[in-house]
Amino acid sequence: MLEVLGYPFFQRALLAGLLVSLLGGALSAFVVQRRLSFLGDGLAHAAFAGVALGLFLREEPLYLALPFTLAVALAITYVKERSGLSEDTAIGVFFALSVALGAVFLAKARGYVGDAMGYLFGSLLAVGPGDLWAVGGVVLLGLALLPLWGALAYATFDRELALADRVPVGLHDYLLSAYLALALVVAVKVVGVLLVAAFLVIPGAAARLLGRTFAGMTLLALLFAFSATLLGLYASFLLDWPSGASVVLAQALLFGLAFLKTAFSGGK
Amino acid sequence: MWAVETQGLTVRFGQYQALEDVSLKVPEGSFVAVVGPNGAGKSTLLKALLGLVPFRGEVRIFGRPLAQADPFWFGYVPQIKTFDHTFPALALELVVSGLRRAWPFRVGEKERERALEALGRVGALELAHRPLGRLSGGQLQRVYLARALVRRPRLLLLDEPATGVDRLGEVDLYRHLEAYQEETGATILMITHDWEAAHHASHVLVLNRRVIGFGPPERALSEECLRQAFGHLGHEHALFLGGGRA
Numbered sequence: 167m168l169e170v171l172g173y174p175f176f177q178r179a180l181l182a183g184l185l186v187s188l189l190g191g192a193l194s195a196f197v198v199q200r201r202l203s204f205l206g207d208g209l210a211h212a213a214f215a216g217v218a219l220g221l222f223l224r225e226e227p228l229y230l231a232l233p234f235t236l237a238v239a240l241a242i243t244y245v246k247e248r249s250g251l252s253e254d255t256a257i258g259v260f261f262a263l264s265v266a267l268g269a270v271f272l273a274k275a276r277g278y279v280g281d282a283m284g285y286l287f288g289s290l291l292a293v294g295p296g297d298l299w300a301v302g303g304v305v306l307l308g309l310a311l312l313p314l315w316g317a318l319a320y321a322t323f324d325r326e327l328a329l330a331d332r333v334p335v336g337l338h339d340y341l342l343s344a345y346l347a348l349a350l351v352v353a354v355k356v357v358g359v360l361l362v363a364a365f366l367v368i369p370g371a372a373a374r375l376l377g378r379t380f381a382g383m384t385l386l387a388l389l390f391a392f393s394a395t396l397l398g399l400y401a402s403f404l405l406d407w408p409s410g411a412s413v414v415l416a417q418a419l420l421f422g423l424a425f426l427k428t429a430f431s432g433g434k
Numbered sequence: 435m436w437a438v439e440t441q442g443l444t445v446r447f448g449q450y451q452a453l454e455d456v457s458l459k460v461p462e463g464s465f466v467a468v469v470g471p472n473g474a475g476k477s478t479l480l481k482a483l484l485g486l487v488p489f490r491g492e493v494r495i496f497g498r499p500l501a502q503a504d505p506f507w508f509g510y511v512p513q514i515k516t517f518d519h520t521f522p523a524l525a526l527e528l529v530v531s532g533l534r535r536a537w538p539f540r541v542g543e544k545e546r547e548r549a550l551e552a553l554g555r556v557g558a559l560e561l562a563h564r565p566l567g568r569l570s571g572g573q574l575q576r577v578y579l580a581r582a583l584v585r586r587p588r589l590l591l592l593d594e595p596a597t598g599v600d601r602l603g604e605v606d607l608y609r610h611l612e613a614y615q616e617e618t619g620a621t622i623l624m625i626t627h628d629w630e631a632a633h634h635a636s637h638v639l640v641l642n643r644r645v646i647g648f649g650p651p652e653r654a655l656s657e658e659c660l661r662q663a664f665g666h667l668g669h670e671h672a673l674f675l676g677g678g679r680a
């Protein structure tokens with residue numbers, strides 16, 4: 167196991183996996199409490215449409231998936247705020263639209279469908295230096311947004327109280343969806359379209375079972391995401407399982423343990 | 435200076451007019467009881483003063499246009515606690531959020547002291563480390579009051595703060611509000627359905643979409659005003675009215 171650490175491709179895989187897990191862990195507390203897990207799924211499929219568009223235009227898929235997913239995230243938030251439709255309805259519309267567009271782009275990009283499969287399940291070992299820079303950039307941007315944590319958590323707790331205190335809640339909603347979109351796109355390469363939403367939900371869900379405060383929940387989610395990535399990659403290497411799937415299985419295992427703890431010890 | 439001054443304040447929800455041409459001048463340091471039937475627009479009035487609902491007309495808070503009022507001037511206890519009951523939060527954290535206008539990641543030593551003191555004053559010290567989602571209605575009411583008071587606001591906007599609070603707690607609540615007011619000169623607007631409590635206020639605002647009466651309790655709570663606000667008062671109501679005033 168240890169000698170593999172010497173290979174640059176494995177170092178990149180490990181680093182990318184850990185950075186993505188930190189992104190997912192930090193965001194998952196918000197995703198769980200704001201009930202955004204469906205948004206995660208919808209945006210993952212938008213990312214897929216963006217990738218398909220990239221394959222069709224024979225451009226680097228990431229370059230097109232980024233703006234495409236960002237646009238869908240903002241559109242969902244806009245439609246929700248302007249129409250009074252519930253969020254899951256707005257997401258459902260754009261979810262279907264994205265998958266349909268993705269199918270059209272892929273059909274037109276015949277011959278590249280194999281590449282598209284790579285994006286469905288993702289591959290840590292295929293992470294290139296460019297992808298790593300992209301993940302690193304999004305993590306740095308996240309650090310810049312860290313001062314907003316308190317205001318975001320406040321509005322997550324109670325939107326009206328935050329509004330009464332003049333927190334720019336609407337602006338923050340857009341920022342959060344936009345950042346979610348960025349994090350999703352860079353994570354898609356690593357985890358794949360089908361599983362990326364798990365990164366945004368499971369660590370937070372497990373942490374919710376054990377945390378008594380929102381700060382505690384956030385830290386626990388980070389811890390779970392981080393250890394699931396280490397555990398999953400190790401298992402993936404030992405058993406020759408797909409990397410993204412192994413990490414998600416490790417997350418699910420941690421969630422199961424947290425659930426057993428709350429169910430059988432009264433929890434908290 | 436007026437603590438609250440509104441000019442032609444009108445709030446519409448679609449076709450429905452919840453408040454119509456409300457013009458008020460609330461003197462600084464007064465204790466205003468706001469009364470009126472269900473759906474009269476009482477909560478809507480407080481929300482307008484907080485900028486939570488769009489309105490036409492003009493609102494000034496301590497002489498400043500609403501948009502320029504400092505959020506820390508306001509202490510608000512909402513009627514309906516809309517918070518996410520699954521959000522992992524301790525009562526203490528909610529009180530600290532009142533000091534910060536943000537949710538605390540870590541509670542500092544000074545903040546903890548102030549928050550505990552505020553909880554103590556409303557008789558809720560033992561609730562500090564309890565999960566918020568599991569508190570009873572009256573317990574929540576006390577924690578929200580502590581949250582509103584901890585920032586030492588100049589203007590307290592209380593939407594039925596005594597609802598759900600036990601009899602002793604209610605007496606404590608009024609005593610405490612009076613003490614706070616004496617100490618700080620703050621202005622209080624309190625919505626209540628308890629006409630007896632309203633009699634202890636310095637001013638009473640009788641509201642039913644428009645201002646029916648505003649002034650000292652004896653005047654605003656006159657039978658004439660109440661009849662106008664609540665519609666025809668039957669025999670029993672008239673009896674109750676008499677009892678309330680005794």
Ligand SMILES: Nc1ncnc2c1ncn2[C@@H]1O[C@H](COP(=O)(O)OP(=O)(O)OP(=O)(O)O)[C@@H](O)[C@H]1O
Binds near residue numbers: 452477
């Ligand atoms: N967000 C909203 N959308 C539409 N109508 C609303 C909204 N908020 C309040 N209303 C309506 O405005 C009217 C006044 O409501 P408000 O909550 O201010 O009444 P209230 O005087 O506080 O009543 P209560 O004594 O029952 O608390 C009601 O008819 C209510 O249905």
Ligand SMILES: [Mg+2]
Binds near residue numbers: 476478513
């Ligand atoms: Mg009300």
